[in-house]
Amino acid sequence: MTKQLPWLVVGQGALGSLMAVQLARQNQSVQLKLRQSQRVTIAYEQSSHSFTGTIGINCPSLIFAAVKAYQVAPLLDEFRQQPLFDQSQLILSYNGMLSNEAEQLRPQDWHWVTTHGAYRDGNQVVHGGHGESWLGGMAGQTTPPAFFSQLEQALPPLHFSSDINLRRWYKLAVNCLINPYTVIHQCRNGELPERVAPAEWRQVADEIVQLAAARGRQLDAEDLLAQARRVIAQTAANRSSMLQDYRLQRPLELDYLNGFVVTASAAEGMVAPANQLLCERIKAMQATRDPQ
Ligand code: PAF
Helix, strand or coil, rough: CCCCEEEEEEECCCCHHHHHHHHHHHCCCCCEECCCCCCCEEEECCCEEEEEEECCCCCCCCEEEEEEEHHHHHHHHHHHHCCHHHHCEEEECCCCCCHHHHHHCCCEEEEEECCCCCEEEEEEEEEECCCCCEEEEEECCCCCCCCCHHHHHCCCEEEEEECCHHHHHHHHHHHHHHHCCCHCCCCCCHHHHHHHHHHHHHHHHHHHHHHHHHHHCCCCHHHHHHHHHHHHHHHCCCHHHHHHHHHHCCCCCHHHHHHHHHHHHHHHHCHHHHHHHHHHHHHHHHHHHCCC
16 A cells, blocks of 8 residues: 655645645644744634644655745745655645746646635634535646545545646636626625626626637636636635735735736737726725725
8 A cells, every 4th residue: 555645735825724624634644834843723613723834845745735826936946946846746726827837837736726715814714615626637637646535535525637727717717707806896705796797797708718719728708607606606705815815915816817818818919908907996906095
């Protein structure tokens, strides 16, 4: 029997914390990657879970990194300096798309795409929306990895996908259709259907379909909108990650979501005015609000 690798969870945000707790509840060995070695406690439902922090990869590991898109490049730079990275498997989760993904990630890396919604309230993690997740490899692997069942048991349902990039297009669309609007309307996901004009939503979706087609992917705008509505229903009580970041005055993932649609469309000789307008509205809100 092959020995199970321990988990190293990167990202102290809501999803990283939720996964760390859920893996620990399945009796997996879990450490958190922190800036210094210390113990960290995460409260979840009625219980508290205590984790050891580590600053690097100190044994071959399963690395689960739920990070912001803008943290991916520095994280990979840091890991590439560590000899044990080659013997470790990396499972990455972030919203949006990077312009140079193929150069950043290794063929043996995995994407975890999720519609679960969660938020942190101090050291408490709240699972605000029970969605679903997909795991797939950068190289289009056709069989699930050995660690699949551990992730599946920790946070079900989990589906294996041999075309994870299709899931990532769907997730990009869902985030582009939900996240900026929750900032504009300062509301939870569930309030969006009564606040967003259907024609405007449709245009945002059409521009994603147009970009995907230019990149060889056939998507359908009505299908994207139906997926967004389903995620909204599943995560109605959740505050989107962008709304949480906006309220805490942290950098937003806008440039990797609607901003990505705008710049990637421009690179294909096309325009994406509805996505552009969303970026402008949010940037204007950031520029004019009172400093904390
Ligand atoms: O970014 C988020 O908040 C999440 O991806 C989702 C699924 C929209 C739930 O809030």
